[in-house]
Amino acid sequence: MNNISIRFALLMGAAAVLPLLAFGAVSILSVGAGAEQAVIEGNLNVAIRAAEQIDQYFSGSVRLLRAVAADLSATGLEPWQQDRILKNYSLDFDEFAELSLIDPQGKTLATSRIGDATVSVPDDGVPVGGVTMAPFVLDDDLLPTSVLAVPIGDPEDSGWLVARLNLEDLWLMVDRLRVGRSGFASVVTGSGQYLAHGDPAERQRVARGEGADTHPLFVQLAASTQTTTAALTYRDHRGELVGVASRVPALGWLVLVEQPTAEAFVIPLRLRNQIGVAILGALVTMLSIGYVAGRRFIDPILALTSALKAVADGRLNARVRVTSSDELGQLEAGFNQMAGRLGDLQEDVRRKERQAMLGRMAVGLVHDLAHPIQNIGNSCKLIVRLYDDPEYRDSFRRTVERELAEVQRVMQDLRHVAKPLPVERHPIDVNQAVLDLVESIRPEAQEAGVALHVRLSPLPLTVDGDLFSLNRACRNLIINAVEATQVEGTVTVLTRAEGREAAIEVTDTGSGIPAERLPSVFDDFVTTKRRGLGLGLAIARTVVDQLGGRIEVRSVLGQGTTFTVHLVRAIPAGVGSDEASEQLAHR
Structure with a gap:
């Protein structure tokens, strides 16, 4: 019954x-x-x-x-x-x-x-x-x-x-x-x-x-x-x-x-x-x-539910006991077959995740090589018209050597992906580094109809760091500012001394970033622009962290955005740490 x-x-x-x-x-x-x-x-x-x-x-x-x-x-x-x-x-x-x-x-x-x-x-x-x-x-x-x-x-x-x-x-x-x-x-x-x-x-x-x-x-x-x-x-x-x-x-x-x-x-x-x-x-x-x-009808379903939860928690070895040969028994057998198939699919997902990681590495490589190659391309276009100008030929040689050096450094980084190397630290003249970087980006800003200005600190600013890494971070900030600024807008790059720190500030007159999006602008694949992969700011923050500094952002909708990089200034040679701190604090 x-x-x-x-x-x-x-x-x-x-x-x-x-x-x-x-x-x-x-x-x-x-x-x-x-x-x-x-x-x-x-x-x-x-x-x-x-x-x-x-x-x-x-x-x-x-x-x-x-x-x-x-x-x-x-x-x-x-x-x-x-x-x-x-x-x-x-x-x-x-x-x-x-x-x-x-x-x-x-x-x-x-x-x-x-x-x-x-x-x-x-x-x-x-x-x-x-x-x-x-x-x-x-x-x-x-x-x-x-x-x-x-x-x-x-x-x-x-x-x-x-x-x-x-x-x-x-x-x-x-x-x-x-x-x-x-x-x-x-x-x-x-x-x-x-x-x-x-x-x-x-x-x-x-x-x-x-x-x-x-x-x-x-x-x-x-x-x-x-x-x-x-x-x-x-x-x-x-x-x-x-x-x-x-x-x-x-x-x-x-x-x-x-x-x-x-x-x-x-x-x-x-x-x-x-x-x-x-x-x-x-x-x-x-x-x-x-x-x-009918409790007896529900019990097998509850067993299946428990097994499904186990699978959801990642225990893909969970199985149910087949109690009959009717439809419920077929369902139990189908679940066991599904659980076994999910194990195979999980391994396939892991393989695809590894492929995705390689894809992100490729994206980062393209992101780093795009600007040097573009600068070399622009210089090659101009050398055809200005070849008879000795000064421009010398400028062309310096530009190509500088950008090729960056390309070579990227290749070296790629060879050491499996075994990361520590950042090489050398004294860097912040003013000169920023000036050279702005000049390399200026043609791209002019092509976008954006005025690119630079104001350097009258005081010497020296930090211990890696010039390539610093250029990499600042280039991303400046390029992002140019792309976020409308035609006839302005991007200003300035350096200044702030006690024991050297500050590099990039300000644009773009449309600004909403306040609710500011906490996530440095995350991977997050961007406020209509195009781009959203890696520039994430790379900039990673580089600044490696150099022992910090990066800040402030923005006002309709007025523009300012990114500020703070780096610890280098201690002058032959001066003790206490004396150096006092000197830097008064500069």
């Missing part, structure tokens, strides 16, 4: 659990997919509305330009009257930076400017909405602008009304458009040129005139002129993104709205988790009822 009760409880439990699992799986998939589609449609609606606003903005500007042309086509207007009409329209409508009346021979008849006209009938313009529009360019404020021309009557008799269209309102609209906290919009012309970008980190692409012709959304819409919208999930240097695009009908432009999937699909993921938790709770309840109904 007991066996029948157990089997009946097992049958009822299976009949209840299996439909619940099927319902849960269907619910998780359908709810997740539906919620993700809703997010995509919401973002697409934002892009469509933005495209409509741009279309209305441009159409309104064209209609207004035609109205001005109609006013100017009235016969009997004196030049001063035409000039007054143009100035009034330019003052009343900000979208027109300039309005000029050009005769058929290209001569300016009237203009809204105080001085001479700066626009002419575009030779490379294309017809759009009944006007001729020139390709877009960036003005002095790095805002997109274009020239529009509309004929006044017969252009061969009356000439053209030419306007410089100011798209600052379009720029501001795109800049204000947000989707969540990390979603931004951008506008791309039909030829793939970026006109505006709401992401501050990507805005420099507009200034550089970069194209979006390889963007997945642009490629998809360019393949079919009949398609007006598109939605994709893709990955680029910013991570995995969900992007939508809508075409501006009158212009053929595209409005792109992009948002990280981690933010866009957070609600679907939360719903899936909640459904999963609910299903798990129902399963636990049913298992509890089964436990009360």
